[in-house]
Amino acid sequence: MxxxxxxxxxxxxxxxxxxxxxxxxxxxxxxxxxxxxxxxxxxxxxxxxxxxxxxxxxxxxxxxxxxxxxxxxxxxxxxxxxxxxxxxxxxxxxxxxxxxxxxxxxxxxxxxxxxxxxxxxxxxxxxxxxxxxxxxxxxxxxxxxxxxxxxxxxxxxxxxxxxxxxxxxxxxxxxxxxxDVIGCEMGGAVKNVIALAYGMTIAMGLGDNTRASLITRGLAETARLGVALGADPLTFAGLAGLGDLVATCSSPLSRNRTFGEQLGMGKTLEEAQTAARQTAEGVKSCLAIRDLARTAGVEMPITEQVERVCHEGGDPRVAVRMLMGREIKPE
Structure with a gap:
């Protein structure tokens, strides 16, 4: 070879x-x-x-x-x-x-x-x-x-x-x-942010309906941003999109999910870092992804709330209420 x-x-x-x-x-x-x-x-x-x-x-x-x-x-x-x-x-x-x-x-x-x-x-x-x-x-x-x-x-x-x-x-x-390099890279980056949110739902004791909704809507906002940047929308239904998202959200081996659990327990970013012994990729990437979405004019509500929890001291429970209270619209 x-x-x-x-x-x-x-x-x-x-x-x-x-x-x-x-x-x-x-x-x-x-x-x-x-x-x-x-x-x-x-x-x-x-x-x-x-x-x-x-x-x-x-x-x-x-x-x-x-x-x-x-x-x-x-x-x-x-x-x-x-x-x-x-x-x-x-x-x-x-x-x-x-x-x-x-x-x-x-x-x-x-x-x-x-x-x-x-x-x-x-x-x-x-x-x-x-x-x-x-x-x-x-x-x-x-x-x-x-x-x-x-x-x-x-x-x-x-x-x-x-x-x-x-x-x-x-x-x-x-x-x-x-x-589709763009689609594969965007799927791999944004899923880390969604997994942080998923970890928070576990720590808050929320159920499977919540988690399924989070994965589905997380995939939707990942695809919206990816397509706006030139990705093939079908990529997000495949391994680099849905596959990576499901694995990173559902597995206890996922650093981003386990870090999100620490945040969902009410710990600060610094306390979560101490408990996890390292920073998950999504913690830093959520800032860059938020900026990228704003530049592209793409709405990413889950990413916005994760950024607030991680970097503005937001309460995960308030983040859930904010997401659920958004304007009702077609899927």
Whole structure:
């Protein structure tokens, strides 16, 4: 399959490296901390990211960026979305000419409201057709445990998409290709915000009707924004839309859902961060998505209420009343 590098040693980056190795690629994980790289090399484990998951012995790991990227034709990037631009400033000079850059991130950049593929193109100074996006229901612990799943590989270069598709096709992973980069990225970003709201409903003890309504209306506002930006509306009925939304809302493995539960208990953003030990992607992305929606003239009431709870100290119960009290209209 050739040489591949995964930049980032978190749960999804490590799971993706495992997929690449098992499908036949020569894989190196770049970890910022040498202790993590050594654990992967010597023990074939990354306990901090994927407890109890044994990694293929063929996976190498290093904290030396140049060594990690040397000769790689596939470069997967798996870092928090708001750190991408800063990291790329350091990394881009090491990318091999013509290499395929795979975005594993699901967020919208604060300040610029750019999608992750746009940040890669702009900062790494590469053509857009070199960037491929992987999206869909990608709960890393389940994939690492080899539970059957499907995913989407989206890009404007069909040959690159097919190459990435082949590089991760396994008995437990069924990858589909797509040309709709915008739709896949918007589905992946907005679902994190809706999952925060879903977590709040769990903490408040609300029932299945509430949760089903939230998923359905959350999908509607995701699609409205995506279509306004040029996405194919059918994308939102597929894996990168409904599939990712359902998985992220319904699974206790979802960081965004569990963070939302903390907020729904009445905790402040800072208290929720302490309890969860990390910030979920949707907490920061909701600001950028709100700004993007306002610029596009798209109404996103759930996103607006999540932003108020996260960043303006709003009460989740008041947010529910605000949503339910909106003007009645056709679906």
């Amino acid at each position: 050739g040489r591949a590098t995964v930049l980032g040693s978190g749960a999804w980056g490590t799971a993706f490296a495992k997929m690449l190795a098992e499908a036949g690629s020569d894989v190196t994980i770049w970890a910022r901390r040498e202790t993590v790289a050594a654990e992967i090399r010597e023990r074939h484990m990354n306990e901090g990211a994927l407890p109890s998951i044994k990694l293929p012995k063929e996976i190498n790991a290093t904290s030396d960026l140049a060594a990690a990227l040397d000769g790689s034709s596939l470069i997967a990037i798996a870092v928090p979305s708001q750190t991408l631009r800063g990291n790329l400033a350091e990394w881009a000079g090491h990318f091999a000419p013509g290499s395929t850059l795979i975005s594993l991130m699901k967020g919208i950049e604060l300040g610029t409201t750019k999608r992750m593929s746009q940040v890669i193109v702009e900062t790494a100074k590469v053509d857009a057709d070199r960037v491929v996006v992987v999206s869909g229901p990608n709960l890393a612990p389940e994939i690492a445990a080899e539970q059957p799943a499907a995913t989407v590989v989206a890009g404007t270069d069909a040959d690159r998409c097919r190459a990435v598709q082949q590089a991760i096709a396994l008995p437990y992973i069924r990858p589909y290709t797509s040309e």
